Amino acid sequence: MLARTAANLYWMSRYLERAENLARVLEVNQGLAWLKAARPGEDMAAPLRLTDSEAAFAAQHGAELTPAALWAFLGFSAHPASIRSCLARARDNADAARDALTGEMWQAIHATWLGMQAAIDAPPADPANFADWVKERSQLFRGITYGAIHRNDAYRFIRLGTFIERADNTARLLKLRYRGHRAGMADHYGLMALLESVSAQDAYLAVYHDTVSAPKVAELLLLNPDAPRSLAACFAEIRQILPQIGGPRGRAAKKRATELAAALEYGELQDILAHGLQNYLGEFLDQLTQLNDELHAAYMEAA
Amino acid sequence: MVRVGAFSAIRSVLSGRASMAHPLLNIGLMLVCPECAAMPSLPPPNPGLYDEMFDGATPRAHYAAYAQWLDGLSDEALSARQREADLLFRRHGVTFTLRDNPALDRQIPFDIVPRILPAHEWVQLERGLRQRLAALNAFLHDIYHDRDILRAGVIPPEQVLTNPQYQVAMHGLDLPNRVYAHVAGVDLARHSDGAFYVLEDNLCVPSGVSYMLESRKMMRRLFPELFARLDIAPVEHYASLLLSTLREASPVAQPTVVVLTPGRHNAAYFEHAFLARQMGVELVEGQDLFVQNDRVWMRTTAGPQAVDVIYRRIDDAFLDPLAFNPDSLLGVPGLLSVYRKGQVALCNAPGAGVADDKSIYPYVPDMIRFYLGQEPLLNNVQTWQLRKPDDLAYVLTRLPELVVKEVHGSGGYGMLIGPLASRAEIAEFRQRILAAPANYIAQPTLALSTCPSVVEAGLAPRHVDLRPFVLSGGDIRIVAGGLSRVAMQAGSLVVNSAQGGGAKDTWIVEGA
Amino acid sequence: MKLHISHRSVYHYPERVRHSTQCLRLTPQSSRRQRVLSWQLGLPARASSGRDPYGNCQHVLTLDYPHQDITVLATGVVEVDEALADDVDDELAPLVFLRQTTRTAPSAARLALAQRHAEAVRQHGRHGALSLAQALAEQPGAAKDSVGASHALLGCLRALAQPARYVSGYLSLADGGEVAHHNWVELWRDGVWASVDPMSLAPAGGGHVKLAVGMDELDACPIRGLRRPSMEDMLRQAQHSAQQ
16 A cells, blocks of 8 residues: 555544544533632643643633633634644545545545534534534544455554554543542542543443542553553554554564553553653653654655 | 526536646637526527527437426426435535635536437447547657658648647657557537537546546436436446556556546546546555656555556646656656656656647648548537638638637637627737737637526526547547536626536437 | 766755655767767666657666765766767757747847847858857846856747757866866757857867757756655755866
């Protein structure tokens, strides 16, 4: 497959996944609005810190953090990190790789873009509905991809984009929201919000049958291969996908992915906590960036 | 009653050149029609013009079954189908991109009333197209080799050799099957005399075939009952014919074929992706290819892979920045050096455009006689060449009636439409002609035929032309029909892209 | 006259590039007036050679790995018959060389000047062209280099319906002196290509070695290249060190 097409497919699915993750984060964040008084600004600003757009937000909306302003900025504005921009870029990448998509896949992503444009013109009264719509569209696309496309390299680069982006998002959220040593109501809700942001509240209960505690949340999202958005689950997929890509290239990426996957599969939470979770996650994100660069160098560089 | 304007004109939806001008800005044809009016539901007779469906008030024989079916359909039902079609096209993302705003995709208006031709009439057209393409390819081979037609004095040598479309790079190259124009989109129009005329032979990078195929898909979905009732010739095998044609352009046994696009901001990008997908080949941009050791390579996830045939949808000037336009980022540096060694095939061949130049068009009937020893089966539009003093003198006295075109111009910039021009415009254009007469040709204004089309108030006649696609490889292959282009807008003098030049499905019907 | 030529070009990109493709017209060919006794190109990688549309010897050099510098060395010995100022070849129909390019298309002022020499060019060919070249050189704002002067002369000759082509080559400036890259013009007259050097205002002599011909500089220049990913004009630091 064409190197440029691989890049287009990979980034198409990264942006789509990013839009979905951001929708989930914004939705959960809105539910936390009442905590604002207890922990001024901290949780409300999480979506901005996650997308590295606090300064841009302040320039446009001032210091006042309201759910409505957050939605306007990270949902509908032309800011590069917004859901709107993510969907536009997903669609542009899909358009550039249009010959590699099935008609159904193209129509799904094109219709999402048309829907986004309609939402810009008439923003929905209830942002939660919009968040649901974004998640639905992303899930629909994944479903169509799973059901419609031949299991070729196109399929593999699309899946690769999904899991790399998802691992990135989970690691960032955990880094942002994890508060290991404090206790109290606010932390409880913060942890719940974290679980909800990665759709892991049910998984948590199923695994631990217990009230939320910080170490267990960390263990679930880092090491549990059955929680769909855990780092272990993402890397179990990535490790499987990489050797299936045709051709001799990508040794460095394959090696790094295998090492990361093994470390997550056999890692122990106590070692991670001893090392410091923030340190661990910082190093993990660096590794992820390097993996992304290695994938680009091996497969996706057109010139 | 809806008034339909005194004059209307079609702008070609699509042109033969890929990236020089926006396809929709190319004024392909001009027409003048008497004032006519639309009745709800039934198109009225249209005096002085040929209507594809009606002869007076009676449907023509090949439209009888369709007209009968249409009679049973209410206005509301018709409008509902039209709306459904619009929605489907939008959902499928069948678009072209506006040149002045690349971020904006525009949908090609689609009309659900088919343009029907009886099979016996199509057979005649097809024979004429085969003959014409055989002669045009023979001409191209000749002018890049021995130049017999120039030596014989049939065409003045400077008309060909100083033409900007003549590519010195093609000199002496031997192409498989001696084919230069592998894909041609020949624009035909029916005049008020009922006969078809060739308006233009588009031999560079003609587009529009995806709209032909999408239109058919749409019609099958909307009107399965009509396809069950009528014997309509299929077009869906076009992509497989195209792939065979492209493969035959290479001496290699199992050649690797790619489609080369200028990128997704090109007006015809949808079509490039569509054809690549239909053929199951890679859609590449210039940046995906490079040249090394006398081969062209594409960058893939598994490393460089050799390419044997490039179906290029970019113009000659942009193919190779080291041989042509040095500013072009669209092409492949060094491509021409590999091509000249026969190690890659380009379809269509560079330099094919000299044969569809307006200054060469008047000679096509002579080419047919010269190379094939036959009389032309398709009509040329009468053309005055203003480099000839007699033609110039005649045309200057008739400017208000004629269309004057710039010979190498694409796009409607260097053009005078006499019947639509003011006195001042005619006077100004006369000066331009006098300054460089050899740059212009003149033709009579054609009265294009009409075909009923869905408008807000029901049906009304709209002008149509026809672009069949002719594939030349080891054989000449043509799918029955082509793209019927329709001027959707009435009342405006020139229907421009933003006002909508649209498409219709074309049905070649047996036993009609 | 025997000329020993050594021509070294160094191209330096401001940043490392991943890929570049160069088109080289750096190999002279034997013809009626020049005989190539020996010639060698020193290149950083294997290049494929062939003939370009104008019959010139052309090498395509592709470097598909990260690099920042390209050095090209051309060396050899060419014997020139100084008595012959004209050349023959049968590559292309001379009429092709009536076409103007963006580089040759004459301004209105030059066109007017050309018209004043129309008769001389029509009747006397090369001598007419030489007087035209002189008139062009005397115009205010006349080109000071052989590229510009050749383009100006070509534009005028073609406007006068006189087929003419651009020549790129080497010029030995004086006996035992420097050899430099140089450009001049040839016009089609009586079945031969007659040379006119708009800088020396004389026919090509014993010091002119022809490398390549074309419609204009773009077709004939010794090195024309492009790089990826960035295609902006590359910073060219070409150092010509040549000696006889």
